[in-house]
Amino acid sequence: AAWEKQVRHSSTPRRVNGFSVLVTGAAGFIGSHCSLALKKRGDGVLGLDNFNDYYDPSLKRARQNLLSKHQIFIVEGDLNDGPLLTKLFDVVPFTHVLHLAAQAGVRYAMQNPQSYVKSNIAGFVNLLEVAKAVNPQPAIVWASSSSVYGLNTENPFSEHDRTDRPASLYAATKKAGEEIAHTYNHIYGLSLTGLRFFTVYGPWGRPDMAYFFFTKDILQGKPIDIYRTQDQKAVARDFTYIDDVVKGCLGALDTAEKSTGSGGKKKGPAQLRVYNLGNTSPVPVGRLVSILEGLLNTKAKKHVITLPRNGDVPYTHANVTLAYKDFGYKPTTDLAAGLRKFVKWYVSYFGIESKRSKETQHFDESS
Ligand code: NAD
Ligand code: UGA
Incomplete structure (x- = not known):
């Protein structure tokens, strides 16, 4: 296959004892950022992505172009293609898998529930089935989600808090992923580390x-809906900047232990861990909008509406003590600073009508 030639040339790690990482969902938002960061520090990276059209695939292609400039190759294929995955592991002795491919998005689960089952459950199981049989087994770090905390509002959320009240099918499939991981760790000794990301945002988002x-919508003068809870409280999110999340992913990979399974050398139980990767500072959606209004120098047409029963949870807030203790995770970007970087990227990527660019020039130059 075409990718095989590329891979044989490009996936050799440069770091002493560098990793060789399979990044699934590499054409996605978090996957593209992590792939670049791994490559920059000298690890070998190979991507896998099916380039589905859940959102505009041209953005995925643009990320792919960016990665290819850094000699990162993305194999086009699906998690559910077992023979393809087996072949990938045959060609490259991956030390790690950073598994980020999934059907993301909370509200879309009401429109296309089966896509969540296919990618987040069947696809994850397929990857684990292949990985368990590889010798030596790779350590797997995968994306869970803050949505597993469901309707919890006692704050902040810690890893041992209850996760039995998912509000969306998306959340339920992410929770199922954690339980599936437990079984593969228990039976096959696979090393598995789950990362509960909290509403990640940033350039290339x-x-x-x-x-x-x-x-x-603000730039186009279209109205936006700002949700409030049934009891008229602000809906809030622990918005987390992409660079902080990338550091967390790399830290988790660095501390992921080798498996004890078929090929692993380590004695004792293989690792199974779950970490929150959030910002530790929830912000109401209304505040997010006022920051954007400032950055875009434009008033939003706001409709404040009661949160529909659409899978959204009222509130998220991460306690990240565990990730700090185990791999030094410490978010450093506040929402205003992170959104400034996002808007700068947005304007340069999409361009905006000349009048608008003039208005935002002060912003463009200062950041
Ligand atoms: P994304 O949609 O940008 O990236 C996911 C990528 O996976 C996409 O490029 C998609 O084409 C690919 N993909 C989906 N199904 C696939 C399949 N069956 N086979 C191969 N490729 C497939 O999303 P993201 O925001 O980068 O999220 C990455 C991971 O983090 C996901 O698992 C998501 O559920 C999780 N997560 C994201 C956030 C967030 O706020 N962005 C928060 C919590 C969890
Ligand atoms: C995000 C991602 O989309 C999920 O893939 C991810 O798993 C989840 O984070 C997570 O942290 O686990 P969400 O927090 O719902 O999910 O992110 P957005 O869809 O960007 O919504 C952000 C906030 O805006 C939410 O509070 C939502 O209720 C609110 N919102 C959304 C509005 O007020 N109005 C809208 O029109 C849409």
């Missing part, structure tokens, strides 16, 4: 996420 389409 996802167009289906609120901060992204709010920016677009």
